[in-house]
Structures are given as C-alpha cells and as structure tokens.
Amino acid sequence: MDRVRSAFNSMIKRERYSRFTLQPAVDGERHVEVKLSDDATDDATEAEAGGSPSFRPAPLHQNRRTICYLALGTLLIFLTGYLIGYISKPGVEQKNCGTELGGENSLIMTPSVVAPNAQVQLDWKDITQLLTQKLTSEAFDKTLSDFDLPRRLAGSEEDLSLANRIFDEFKKMEMDPWTDSHYVQLQQPDSNRPNRVLFGSDVFKPTGYLAYSAPGTVEGKLVYGNYGRQEDLEVLQKKNVELKGCVLLLRAGKISFAEQVDNAATKGASAVLIYPDRKDYPYLAGTALYGHVHLGSGDPYTPGFPSFNSTQFPPTQSSGLPKIPAQTITANIASALLQKIGGPESDESSGFRGGFDSLAYSLGGSKNITVEVNNMLVNRKIPNVFGVIKGFIDPDRYVVLGAQRDAWGRGFARATVGTSVLVELAKAVHEMVEKDGFRPRRSLVFASWSAGEYGSVGATEWLESFISSVDKRVVTYISLDGVVMGNGSFMASASPLLYSLLEKTMKVVKVPLGSGTVYDLVGERKWETNALRPMSMDDPAYPFLAFSGIPSISFHFTSPKIEAYPYYGTDLDNKNNLDFQTNRRTSEMAAVAAQFAGQMALRLVHDHRLSLDVSRYSGVLAKGVAKVYRHINQLSQSGQLKEVNPSWLNRARGSFQRAASSINEAFDKTDLDDKEACRILNDRIMSVEHTLLSPYVSPIENPFRHLLLGRGSHTLASIVETADVNTFRTRLALATWTLEGCANAMVGNIWEIDNEI
Numbered sequence: 001m002d003r004v005r006s007a008f009n010s011m012i013k014r015e016r017y018s019r020f021t022l023q024p025a026v027d028g029e030r031h032v033e034v035k036l037s038d039d040a041t042d043d044a045t046e047a048e049a050g051g052s053p054s055f056r057p058a059p060l061h062q063n064r065r066t067i068c069y070l071a072l073g074t075l076l077i078f079l080t081g082y083l084i085g086y087i088s089k090p091g092v093e094q095k096n097c098g099t100e101l102g103g104e105n106s107l108i109m110t111p112s113v114v115a116p117n118a119q120v121q122l123d124w125k126d127i128t129q130l131l132t133q134k135l136t137s138e139a140f141d142k143t144l145s146d147f148d149l150p151r152r153l154a155g156s157e158e159d160l161s162l163a164n165r166i167f168d169e170f171k172k173m174e175m176d177p178w179t180d181s182h183y184v185q186l187q188q189p190d191s192n193r194p195n196r197v198l199f200g201s202d203v204f205k206p207t208g209y210l211a212y213s214a215p216g217t218v219e220g221k222l223v224y225g226n227y228g229r230q231e232d233l234e235v236l237q238k239k240n241v242e243l244k245g246c247v248l249l250l251r252a253g254k255i256s257f258a259e260q261v262d263n264a265a266t267k268g269a270s271a272v273l274i275y276p277d278r279k280d281y282p283y284l285a286g287t288a289l290y291g292h293v294h295l296g297s298g299d300p301y302t303p304g305f306p307s308f309n310s311t312q313f314p315p316t317q318s319s320g321l322p323k324i325p326a327q328t329i330t331a332n333i334a335s336a337l338l339q340k341i342g343g344p345e346s347d348e349s350s351g352f353r354g355g356f357d358s359l360a361y362s363l364g365g366s367k368n369i370t371v372e373v374n375n376m377l378v379n380r381k382i383p384n385v386f387g388v389i390k391g392f393i394d395p396d397r398y399v400v401l402g403a404q405r406d407a408w409g410r411g412f413a414r415a416t417v418g419t420s421v422l423v424e425l426a427k428a429v430h431e432m433v434e435k436d437g438f439r440p441r442r443s444l445v446f447a448s449w450s451a452g453e454y455g456s457v458g459a460t461e462w463l464e465s466f467i468s469s470v471d472k473r474v475v476t477y478i479s480l481d482g483v484v485m486g487n488g489s490f491m492a493s494a495s496p497l498l499y500s501l502l503e504k505t506m507k508v509v510k511v512p513l514g515s516g517t518v519y520d521l522v523g524e525r526k527w528e529t530n531a532l533r534p535m536s537m538d539d540p541a542y543p544f545l546a547f548s549g550i551p552s553i554s555f556h557f558t559s560p561k562i563e564a565y566p567y568y569g570t571d572l573d574n575k576n577n578l579d580f581q582t583n584r585r586t587s588e589m590a591a592v593a594a595q596f597a598g599q600m601a602l603r604l605v606h607d608h609r610l611s612l613d614v615s616r617y618s619g620v621l622a623k624g625v626a627k628v629y630r631h632i633n634q635l636s637q638s639g640q641l642k643e644v645n646p647s648w649l650n651r652a653r654g655s656f657q658r659a660a661s662s663i664n665e666a667f668d669k670t671d672l673d674d675k676e677a678c679r680i681l682n683d684r685i686m687s688v689e690h691t692l693l694s695p696y697v698s699p700i701e702n703p704f705r706h707l708l709l710g711r712g713s714h715t716l717a718s719i720v721e722t723a724d725v726n727t728f729r730t731r732l733a734l735a736t737w738t739l740e741g742c743a744n745a746m747v748g749n750i751w752e753i754d755n756e757i
Contacts, residue, residue, distance in 0.1 A: 122438055127602055128508070130436055134428035135594045137587040143420040144587060147405075148575060152415060154406035154451035154458075155186060155380025162405050162419075163383045166448045169423055170387030173430040175446070180384040182307040182461040184299040186454055187211040187292075190374045195327055197273065198370040199337055208288035208328040210257055210274070211454050212300055213373050216325050218270045220247045222341055222369040224361060226352045227253055228260035228274075233267050235350050241343070241365045244268035249337060249364070251277035251354055252328075253564060256538040258295040258455075261322045271371040272326040275334035278355030281566045285331035290408040290569045292453070295320030296703055297543040298460030301377075304700040306465040319701050325373040335359065342366040382450035384458045389429055391442040391605060394679060396473055397686075398443035399604045401425060401597060402459060403480035404452025404540065409571040413578045415452070417586075418480040421594045422446055428598065440605040442475060452481065452540060453569075460543045467699075470548060471690040475604055476612070477544040479554035482568075483593035486559030487582040488513075490521045493535035494553035495545055495689060495709070496620050500613035501600055502553065503527065509596045512588040518596065533563075537704070537711060546704035546711065549690030551612055555596065557589050608672035610682045614660040614746070617688070620708055621739075624716035625653050628732070631720045640725050649732065652739040659746035684748050691742040696734045707738050714738075 122130070151158050163179070170177035189195060189209050197204040199222070223241055226232040228250040236243060248264045252274050255263075264272045276289050294300045299307045300318035329337075335356055341364040346352035353361045391397065403418030410416070426446045432438035451457035463470060476498065494502055506519040506527065522531040535542050541552035558565070559581050567573040575586070582589050603611050628649055635641035663684055670677050693705040694714040702712035712718060719735055722728040 122436070124603075124606065127432070127438060127606060128599060130432050130438070131428055131598050131602065132595055134431060135424060135591045135598065137591045139424055139427075140420060140587040140590040140594075143424055144416060144575070144590065147416050147419050147423075148410065148412060149416075150410055152405065152407050152411055154454060155184075155378075155382050159406050159450055160381075160383065163385050163448065163450065166385045166405070166419070166423065170385070170426065170446070173387065173426060175387030175389060175426065175430065177385065177387045180386065180462055180465065181381055182299070182384075182458065183379055183381050184307045184451060184454075184457055184461065185301040185377050186380050186451065186457075187213070187375045187377055190376045193374040195374055196370075196372040197327065197329060197333065198372070200340065200367070202336060204329065204333045204336075206288065206327060206329045206333065208290050208330070209373075209375060210261075210290075210326045210328055211292040211375070212294040212321060213261075213326040213375055214321075214323050215373050215375055217370065217372040218247070218325055219368055219370045220245045220270045221365050222247050222249060222337065222367055223269075223343075223364045224249045224338065224341060224346070224352070225264070226346075226350075227251060227255065228263050228272070229255055230263060232352075233263060235352070236363060237267075239344055239363060241363050245270050246365065247271045247273060247369050247371055249273045249275070249334065249341070251275055251280065251334075252289065253277075253280045256536065257291040257326070258293045258320070258322070258538070261293045261324065261326045262295050262320075265322060265324050269324065271324050271373075273329050273334075273337075273371065274326065275329045276331055276566075276570075277334070278331055280355070280564075281331070282355075283566065283570070283572055285335070287570050287572060288330060289328040290453070291328065292455050293322050293326045294318065294455045295322070295537070297456040297537075297547070298464060298703075299457055300455075302461075302464075304464065304698070304703060306461050308465075316700070318703075325371050327371055327373055337369070338362070340367065380451075382458050382461075384450060384462055385448040387426060387446045389426070389433060389440065389444045389446075391444075392439045393441040393675060394682075395443050397475055397682070398445045398473060399475050399478065399601045400445045400447055400544075401478045401480060401601055402447035402449055402540070404449045404456075404458070406450050406453055407573065408453055408569055410574045411453075412574050413482060413485055413565055414568055414573055415481075416575075417484045417578075417590055417593075418482070419448060421480045421483060421590055421597065422448060424590075425594050425598050425601075428594075429602070440602070441608070442605040444601060444605055449540075455538070456540050456543050459540065460547065463543060463548045467548065471550055472686070474544075474548075474550045475610060475686065476600075477541055477550050477552040478597050478601055479539070479541040479552065480593075480597060481540045481554065482556050482565065483597070484557050484578070484586065484589045485565040485581060486557060486562060487585050487589055488521065489558045489560045489562075490518050490555070491531050491533050491558060491563060492553060492555035493533045493539055493541065494555075495551040496616040497551040497612040497614065497685075497689060498553050498600075499528070499532075499616040501603060501611045502555075504611075505596060505599050505603075506531070509592065509599060511592055512585055518592075535709065542704070545689070546706040546709055547699070549693045549706065551689050553600070555593075557593060608678050609667055610685050612685050612688075614663060614685060614688055617660070617708075618657060621653050621656060624708055625649055627720045628716055628735075632732075635725065635728070641728070644729060644732070649736045649739070652736045652743065655740055655743035656746075659743040663746060680748070684746050687745040688742060691745040692738070694734065694738050695741075696738070707735060707742075 149158055152162060153159060167177050194205045195209060223246040225236060225248045246269050248269045250260050250272060257274060260274060261272050296318050300321050303316060303318040338359050338361060341362050343362045343364040343366050345360045345362050401422060403422045405415050405419045407415040429444060449458035492502060507517055509518050511518060511521060535545060539554050541554040544550040545552040567577050579586050629646055632646040666681055670681060672678050692707045694707055697705055697712060697714045702714060704710040707715060713731060716735060719731045722731055
C-alpha cells in the first residue's frame with residue numbers, strides 16, 4: 001500500500017489525497033468528501049523535479065509495476081467510496097425502468113423520495129388512457145350508492161356527517177385534507193307559522209319555499225305574468241294590466257327565481273308566486289318546489305367578506321336581497337288560482353299559455369289575493385372540505401374541481417352525482433401519481449362545498465376569505481354540479497379562455513352509445529352555437545368567474561331538447577328519475593362526465609404552457625365594443641354627446657389583442673423547459689381574467705365585477721343602455737381603462753407598455 005501511495009503522489013502535482021470522509025448532505029444522502037493537503041515533503045519534491053506547477057511529468061524511473069500499483073490503488077479508492085456511500089444512503093428506492101400502464105420507459109418512484117422538480121415520465125396519450133381505465137361505470141355504481149342520502153340539507157347533521165366521510169376519503173388517499181368552516185345565515189320556514197296564500201275563501205299552505213324572501217303579509221291584485229321576463233312584463237303593460245302593487249303569478253323556468261322576483265319588484269309588484277307549470281315540469285301536480293331569491297351568491301348578510309364566527313363587521317345586507325315576499329306554490333294551487341283569476345285572456349302568440357289545456361291563462365288584475373311569508377333566519381355552521389394532489393414543478397398554481405354536497409331533498413342529480421365524480425376523480429389521479437408515475441406540474445385541489453342550494457354560499461365564502469390571493473393561484477375552476485342530467489346531448493358555459501380546451505376535450509371523450517365523441521353529440525360545424533350557453537348568475541361556476549376573476553367552466557350531459565333538469569329543487573330528484581332521463585345509463589354517464597372533467601383538469605396541470613387561449617376573447621370583445629361604438633355614434637349624431645372620441649374603447653381593444661399576440665410570440669421564442677421563463681409567461685395568461693374585473697365598483701354593491709361577463713352598471717352591456725350622457729361618459733372612461741389595464745397586465749414588463757389612448 002505504501003508503494004501504491006508513493007506512486008500515486010508522484011502523479012498529482014503538489015496536491016495529495018490525505019483522507020476521505022463521509023459527509024451528510026442536504027438531500028439526505030451521504031457523499032465521499034476528499035480532503036486535499038499540502039506538506040513540505042511534496043513541495044520539496046516538486047522543487048527538485050522542476051516544471052510547470054500545473055503539469056509535471058512522472059519521473060522516468062517509474063516502471064510497469066508502479067503503474068499497476070497506481071491503477072489498482074485508484075480503483076480500490078473509488079470502489080471503497082462507492083460501497084460506503086451506497087450502504088450508508090438511507091431510504092432510497094431503486095428506479096425501475098420498464099413497460100408499465102404508463103407507457104414505455106416509465107420511471108416509477110414513490111412520491112416521498114421524488115425530487116420536487118422530477119420530470120413527467122408519461123406522455124399525454126398514456127395519461128388519458130390511464131384516466132379512462134380507472135373511471136369505470138362499475139366504480140360509480142358503488143360510489144353513487146354510498147353517497148345517496150335521503151336528506152342532506154345544508155348545515156344539518158347529515159351534511160356534517162357527509163363532510164366527515166369525504167374528509168376521511170381524502171385522508172385515506174393522503175391528500176392532506178383540511179376544512180374551511182363558516183357560520184352563515186340561512187332562511188327556513190317557521191314551523192309554528194306556516195306560509196300561506198289566501199284567495200277568496202281558499203286558504204293554501206304550501207310546503208315549498210324560497211329562501212331569502214322578504215318576510216311579511218301583502219295583499220294585491222293577482223296578475224299572471226308567464227315567466228316574469230322583461231318581455232313578458234312588457235306584454236302585460238301593453239295590455240294595460242296594472243303591475244304596481246299587484247301579486248305576480250309566474251311559472252318557473254327560463255330565468256332564475258331571483259331574476260323573476262327582481263324583475264317583478266322593478267315593475268312595482270308587491271309579491272311573487274312561482275309554480276312549476278305542467279308544460280315545463282311534467283310531474284305530479286302536488287310536488288313542492290324549493291329555491292332561493294338572492295340576486296347574488298354567498299351569505300347575503302356578509303356581502304363581500306367571509307362569514308367567520310369571529311368576524312366582527314357592522315350589520316349589512318347584500319344589494320341583491322329582494323324587498324318583496326316571494327313564495328313557491330304547487331301546480332295544483334296554481335291551477336286553482338288561474339281558474340278564478342279573471343281579466344283579459346292571453347294571446348296564443350304571446351307564449352303565455354302553459355300545460356293546463358282547460359285553462360285560458362287569463363291575465364288577471366281584477367281580484368285580490370293575500371300572500372303571507374314567515375320565513376326565519378337561522379345561523380348554521382357549514383364546512384367546506386378540501387384535498388390536494390400537489391404539483392411537482394409549480395405546486396402553488398392549482399386547478400380546483402368542486403361539487404356541492406347539499407340539496408333540498410335527496411338531490412341525486414344535484415349533489416350525489418357531483419360528489420361521486422369528485423371522489424372518484426381524486427382516487428383516479430391519486431393512483432396515477434402513486435402507482436403509474438404521473439407527475440403533474442401543478443396541483444389539483446378537490447373541494448366539497450356546502451349550502452350550494454342557497455346560492456353557492458360555501459364556495460363564495462371561501463372565495464371571499466382569500467379574495468386577495470386566490471385569483472393569482474387558481475388556474476381554473478371546474479364545476480361538477482349537475483354534470484349528468486340526461487343522455488344524448490351536451491351543453492357548457494365557460495370563460496372564453498377555456499373554449500379551445502373545451503373543444504379539444506369534446507373531440508376525444510367518447511360517449512356510451514356507439515363509438516362517437518361528445519363533439520358528435522353537438523354537431524361538428526356549429527359546436528359553439530349548439531353547445532355553448534352564457535353563464536347565468538345561478539351557475540355554481542359564476543362567482544369564480546365574475547366575482548374572483550378565475551377562468552371557470554360548468555358542463556352538463558342532458559337529454560335532447562331539455563336544457564333544464566325538471567326535478568331540481570324538488571323531492572323527485574332521486575335515482576329513479578335520473579335513471580329515466582339517462583335511459584338507465586347513469587353510472588356510465590357519470591364515468592363519462594368524470595373523464596371529461598378529468599381530461600380538462602389534467603391538461604391544465606400537465607402541459608408546460610397553460611391551456612388557456614387568450615385569443616378566444618377577441619370575438620367576445622369585438623361584439624361588446626361594436627355595440628358601444630354604435631351607441632356612441634347615435635348619441636353623437638343626435639347632438640347629445642360631444643368631445644367623446646368613439647375610437648378610445650376600440651384602441652383599448654387593439655391594445656388587448658396586441659398583448660395577446662405578444663404572449664403567443666413569447667411562447668414561440670421561449671424554451672419551455674426553462675421553468676422560470678415558462679412560469680412568467682403562464683402568469684401573464686393568468687392575469688387576464690382577474691384584470692377584467694372592474695376596480696372602480698365595490699364588491700359589496702356590485703360583486704360580479706367582470707367587464708364582459710359580469711352584472712352591473714360597469715359592464716359593456718350596461719353602458720349600451722345608459723341614457724344619461726354624463727353617466728355614460730364616466731362609465732365609458734372607466735370601462736376603457738379597465739380594458740387597457742388588462743392589456744397592460746398581459747404585457748408583463750412595465751417598460752414594454754405603450755398606452756395609445
């Protein structure tokens with residue numbers, strides 16, 4: 001060994017290895033550390049030998065034996081170091097490469113020892129195949145049965161028990177579950193003082209009700225107003241039917257209960273009665289109907305801020321709370337009222353005639369009716385339940401999938417299906433990560449909401465809790481509510497940013513009947529016209545989009561020519577009726593819906609570039625700006641509007657389009673394997689939806705602040721209807737700068753912004 005050492009020393013200049021030790025490292029491994037030393041002996045030898053300090057040839061007297069010793073010694077040192085390092089390294093599993101379900105050469109590792117920046121080993125085809133294999137109708141048979149409950153009212157013991165069951169499911173999957181509880185004001189009937197309707201000698205006591213109705217007793221002329229839309233009420237006014245102080249009898253459908261009551265109150269009505277007409281709801285005429293009439297979302301008694309138990313805010317109310325009583329009645333009660341209502345008959349061309357063939361659907365206005373609503377507020381604790389599958393590259397960017405678990409009755413289509421899809425999707429993705437080598441770049445958050453029937457209360461309270469940050473972290477919200485309402489047709493409501501992803505997903509997800517895809521259900525050439533619907537205020541995804549500025553989507557498999565599931569809000573929302581609508585394919589359709597939501601979610605967390613297409617906003621913007629442009633020209637030509645440049649808003653639209661193009665160009669020039677550069681560009685895309693929220697209106701008075709898809713005086717749609725010139729000028733200026741601000745946010749660097757306005 002001494003001869004080996006001597007020969008080795010003579011080859012390595014003035015430095016020599018004096019010892020090696022095992023040192024712990026920050027990653028948990030132990031490494032061989034080689035210590036270098038200088039001593040006088042070596043220095044002296046170097047001086048005698050002469051030559052460059054950086055290179056000195058071996059002495060000529062070395063022979064083959066010395067060289068052999070040198071080689072053997074070097075090999076011995078490296079082998080010793082390797083063996084010691086291998087034996088002392090804790091908890092490292094071997095990396096096995098082989099052909100798995102994930103495809104060839106998949107790298108299978110336990111997540112606990114995978115570095116956070118591990119690369120995805122599965123290609124997109126492998127991922128979709130895995131997802132399809134795991135989301136089967138057989139799995140949904142069991143899950144749908146497990147979550148089918150006879151009662152699940154928000155804040156009830158059943159609701160809390162179901163929340164605990166979902167929490168336990170997430171815990172079994174090691175999804176780090178947590179809860180977000182709120183103490184909210186819900187409204188329920190007073191069992192000691194039932195709501196009543198008095199018409200002549202008839203006294204009716206309906207069991208259904210409308211939450212957040214104004215309490216009180218009012219009397220007025222009974223008037224039939226069809227669906228209560230603006231055009232319906234205009235028909236009554238043209239017929240000289242007095243609406244001020246009347247009690248409007250309306251049939252459910254077309255618009256939400258809240259919009260019906262708001263339209264009635266705007267016209268001066270004193271109360272509203274709503275019933276399910278046989279033409280729209282072909283079920284038993286004695287079926288009770290439930291709903292809410294808050295023209296907004298969340299707890300209406302804490303508008304704009306969360307309902308935590310410790311929160312101390314002055315008493316306030318949402319501007320969307322109705323100021324008149326509203327009550328649902330059965331079709332039987334409505335039939336009795338319509339038989340005696342009197343007044344002029346409705347025209348057949350007006351569309352006022354419903355499903356009672358023996359009735360003329362007279363407009364009324366001649367006989368008094370009394371409505372008594374005694375609903376009372378109750379304080380209830382509602383827990384939202386969450387689980388997360390964390391991303392490996394950008395874990396602080398996440399896609400949220402959510403479903404409400406509460407309902408007025410059984411709520412099979414309303415809540416059971418969505419909750420089942422939520423849990424089965426979580427199981428499938430968790431298994432893909434644990435066993436199949438899937439490594440999502442971003443995180444997936446699975447959310448179970450409560451009090452959805454009262455107007456997305458649980459979800460909105462969560463959004464209000466994190467209003468300052470959630471929009472910067474949530475990539476997209478995918479609603480799982482009402483995803484299965486039938487079989488044979490499809491419709492969706494979404495942010496334009498998601499149109500391209502929606503179309504791609506429709507083309508690849510197959511439906512049970514035949515070998516066709518969802519795309520085939522709606523028609524290839526006109527899929528946007530046939531499948532897309534504007535997102536309504538009562539859509540569970542709406543507060544995410546219009547309140548928080550998060551790209552959102554809701555989708556529904558329906559029966560042909562039926563857009564609204566007729567059993568929502570009734571005790572008939574059960575498995576048998578949904579099976580009838582799906583031709584006994586409920587489990588199959590639930591699996592298809594899970595695959596559809598899953599493919600969208602996984603695409604958003606898998607790809608380097610976010611699947612959000614900014615260019616799809618161009619058409620929506622062009623239509624909105626064109627309407628405002630025409631309105632400006634009309635006011636200018638009439639002489640009412642002066643010194644207002646009609647091109648200002650159009651220039652802001654141009655800035656938006658240039659900024660969108662700059663993002664696409666930047667992606668084309670960027671190496672997407674550069675994580676930081678990719679993240680910066682994706683953040684520019686994520687800024688779009690949020691910066692379309694108007695910063696000039698209060699979230700308390702106008703919670704849905706989205707410039708294009710919101711509701712209120714700040715929107716482009718509202719600007720077109722503004723008659724006062726001074727008000728118009730102000731709203732136009734604020735809308736223009738909101739749009740320009742969105743364009744500036746997309747540009748990214750402040751020194752690259754060029755405002756042309």
